[in-house]
Amino acid sequence: MKSKKIRVVSHRIYWKFAFLIIASRIEKVVPLTIGKIHHVGSTSVEGLPSKPIVDIDIEIYQQQEFPEVAMRLIKLGYQHVGDLGIKGREVFKLKRWNLLPKHHLYVCVSGSSELNRQIAFRNYLIANPKTKEAYGKLKIEAAKKHPYDMDAYLKMKGELINKVYRELGLD
Numbered sequence: 001m002k003s004k005k006i007r008v009v010s011h012r013i014y015w016k017f018a019f020l021i022i023a024s025r026i027e028k029v030v031p032l033t034i035g036k037i038h039h040v041g042s043t044s045v046e047g048l049p050s051k052p053i054v055d056i057d058i059e060i061y062q063q064q065e066f067p068e069v070a071m072r073l074i075k076l077g078y079q080h081v082g083d084l085g086i087k088g089r090e091v092f093k094l095k096r097w098n099l100l101p102k103h104h105l106y107v108c109v110s111g112s113s114e115l116n117r118q119i120a121f122r123n124y125l126i127a128n129p130k131t132k133e134a135y136g137k138l139k140i141e142a143a144k145k146h147p148y149d150m151d152a153y154l155k156m157k158g159e160l161i162n163k164v165y166r167e168l169g170l171d
Contacts (some may be wrong), residue, residue, distance in 0.1 A: 003150065004148075006143045006147055007051060007052065007143065007148050008051055009050065009052055011047050014101075015044075015050070015054055016039070019043070019054050019056065021101065022105075026033065026058065029073070029075065029076055029109055030073070032066070034060055035059045035061055035110075036059045037056060038057040040056070040122050041053075042139070043055065045132060046126075047132065047138055048125060048136050051143075052102065054101055054102070055106070056105050056106065057108050057115055057118060058108060061109075062109070073092050077094055078093065079094055087110050089112070089114040092105040110168075113170070124164050134160065135161075138157060142157055151166070
């Protein structure tokens with residue numbers, strides 16, 4: 001089976017609005033008393049090239065709220081598919097894309113290392129334009145060099161990401 005081609009495109013202002021559309025839909029069933037909704041990943045950083053998929057974290061304040069949040073997301077048409085190997089991050093996929101922009105949805109507990117890393121990395125790129133530019137170029141190069149190999153694409157990006165994590169004390 002052939003993998004999908006990895007596409008990295010220039011930043012689209014649309015991604016910010018796509019996040020707002022999806023977040024608005026989620027907020028109708030996941031009240032802010034349970035958690036916050038964060039736009040994370042490359043689409044959340046203005047000017048950064050990205051795969052055209054919006055990454056969203058729902059931060060819940062307490063682990064015991066997870067079953068309720070999961071049930072509410074399932075009613076919206078999402079399917080819980082586990083942590084997919086990343087502890088502290090539960091993955092939800094839409095069964096059908098409907099009219100919503102393409103996105104990845106994760107549920108993380110406040111203070112979890114994965115949530116902290118995603119938010120810290122996003123904020124670091126926003127605050128450090130040279131690193132953001134280098135990361136953007138690296139993503140484009142990785143997609144060209146490994147257009148059908150997600151593991152190799154992620155490994156190539158991983159060196160810079162891990163360097164930032166070390167700098168932030170998150171390794």
